[in-house]
Structures are given as structure tokens and as C-alpha cells.
Amino acid sequence: MRKRVFLLIVFLIILVLFFAGRFLVINEEPKKVDVIVVLSGGEGRLEKGIELYNSGYARTIIVSNGLADNLWENAITLLPRKSVLLEDKAESTYESAVYLKEIMESNNYHSAIVVSSDYHMRRVKYNFSRVYRGSHIKLVFISSDTSYDPKAWWMSKHNFGVTMSEYIKIIGNTFGVYGNDAKRKLYQYFEVFFEE
Numbered sequence: 001m002r003k004r005v006f007l008l009i010v011f012l013i014i015l016v017l018f019f020a021g022r023f024l025v026i027n028e029e030p031k032k033v034d035v036i037v038v039l040s041g042g043e044g045r046l047e048k049g050i051e052l053y054n055s056g057y058a059r060t061i062i063v064s065n066g067l068a069d070n071l072w073e074n075a076i077t078l079l080p081r082k083s084v085l086l087e088d089k090a091e092s093t094y095e096s097a098v099y100l101k102e103i104m105e106s107n108n109y110h111s112a113i114v115v116s117s118d119y120h121m122r123r124v125k126y127n128f129s130r131v132y133r134g135s136h137i138k139l140v141f142i143s144s145d146t147s148y149d150p151k152a153w154w155m156s157k158h159n160f161g162v163t164m165s166e167y168i169k170i171i172g173n174t175f176g177v178y179g180n181d182a183k184r185k186l187y188q189y190f191e192v193f194f195e196e
Contacts (some may be wrong), residue, residue, distance in 0.1 A: 032056070
């Protein structure tokens with residue numbers, strides 16, 4: 001019996017090591033849409049959005065939380081000003097989905113490519129799918145490349161931290177906690193849990 005339990009545990013550990021990083025990354029096939037949405041906060045996101053814009057997938061880009069990381073200033077220096085819209089209220093991935101939906105509906109956009117970092121895309125798709133459920137807006141999720149290695153995420157401190165952070169935030173988002181509050185509150189919960 002012990003041998004079976006041990007083998008099951010080893011098997012589960014191998015599964016987690018093999019799939020945990022890969023599960024986070026989503027990169028769908030691009031298609032023509034009404035608008036490209038670029039989320040702030042990570043390397044290569046704006047560049048990927050501009051690449052898609054220059055390839056003719058859309059004629060407009062919305063930068064979400066665009067005042068962060070100089071995203072707005074960079075976008076309007078690299079693209080025609082009239083082709084860039086600003087969303088400046090979001091403080092989390094979930095809020096980006098909410099505020100972007102309002103902008104898209106007010107501009108009568110029916111489809112969008114959503115761009116974020118590769119490791120962030122599972123959480124992006126999770127939150128956007130919840131917010132856009134039942135709407136007429138079709139979404140395509142495209143990731144920008146980063147230094148994150150989904151195949152060997154446990155091999156470096158950085159990749160391990162990114163992976164754990166994303167899973168903690170996904171759990172937090174599931175229970176209605178967003179942004180950095182998700183991580184903070186879950187850490188507090190686990191501290192209390194392990195103290196008792």
C-alpha cells in the first residue's frame with residue numbers, strides 16, 4: 001500500500017513539474033479583429049501589439065492601464081496618435097477586462113486580440129472570459145515572448161516565483177480578490193492556517 005501511495009505522489013509531482021508552466025501559456029492563432037488590446041506590466045507586450053498592428057490584424061490599439069510603465073507615451077510615439085486609445089482606470093487584470101469591455105461596447109467593437117506576457121495569459125483568459133461571457137465580443141489571446149521558461153519553470157528562482165505568483169493570483173481571482181491584494185490575502189490566509 002505504501003509503495004502505491006509513494007508512486008502516486010511521485011507521479012503527481014512529475015505531472016505538476018511537466019504541466020504547471022505550460023498550462024499558464026496561451027498563444028492562439030491571430031486573426032483580423034476590430035481592435036488590439038495591450039495590457040500593461042510586462043516585457044514585450046507593446047512590441048507584440050505593434051507587430052500585430054503592422055501586420056494588419058487591426059487598425060486600432062487600446063492600451064490598458066496605459067499610464068503605467070510609460071505604455072501610453074511609448075504607444076503614441078510609435079503609432080499614429082488617432083489609432084491608439086487609452087484605458088487608464090484598471091488596477092488589476094480583472095478591472096482591465098471590465099473597463100476594456102466598456103470601451104469596446106461604446107466604440108461598437110465586436111472582436112479583439114488581447115496581448116499580454118506568455119506566463120500571464122492563463123489568468124488573462126480566465127478573467128476576460130468571465131467578464132465577456134454572454135457578450136457579443138469575440139476575443140483572441142496572443143502572448144508576447146518573455147524570459148519565462150514554461151518547460152523548466154522550477155529550474156530558476158525567477159521562473160519559480162512567476163509560476164507560484166500566477167497560480168496564487170488565479171486562486172485569488174476565483175474568490176473575488178484581484179491585483180496584488182490576491183497574493184497578499186492568500187499569504188495571510190496560509191500564515192493563519194499554518195499557525196493553528
